[in-house]
Amino acid sequence: MPKLILVRHGQSEWNLANRFTGWWDVDVTEKGVEEAKEAGRLLKEKGVFPTLAFTSVQKRAIKTLHLALEYCDRLWIPETKDWRLNERHYGGLTGLNKQETRDRHGDEQVHIWRRSFDVPPPPMDKGDEYDPGNDPRYEGIDVPQTESLKLTIERVLPYWESDILPKLVAGETVIISAHGNSLRALVKHLSNISDDEITGLEIPTGQPIIYEFEGSAPVGERYYLKDA
């Protein structure tokens, strides 16, 4: 049965520093590197070998993918990078410390910005030091100024339907190395999670999640590969 493997990148520098990251291109930490290698070792140990890879255009996800593939001896498989798998854009919160933002705006407001379904964080100002607008990787793309989970879903799902799902249907074992919120977008869709319930879903770093597919639909529920 074709499998879909979802992996959130290993710990990033700004996960560690507790800063809102979004589209800012931070690296993985040493711990993140270890998490990514461990994900690869686990794939190998469990005999789940990806045949095709997708990732975002952000280095924390790309490096995680490469390390995971290296540690299951699959660095050679075809891979595609696409901005539509990027982390959700954190708008004007990008770069701020999460605790300082809580102290300033309150726990509830910060929770709404982080986990609500459709309330986007305040937009990023044009020319903000963390605005990736002029980055060549986004040439020709209408870079958002902020994104809620709902807006993230609106760019992740069409890409999933057009580019990834057909590969699973064709029998490939697909690995997607992406981000907390682009993966929440996918899991919400695949596991049919309601707008209310999705606020409680967290995706841990570096832990492969598996969906088994029959045709174009998942069979049964997702599981962590470490528990299989």
Ligand SMILES: O=C(O)[C@@H](CO)OP(=O)(O)O
């Ligand atoms: O900062 C971010 O971009 C994300 C993921 O690390 O954080 P959050 O947990 O608030 O969605």
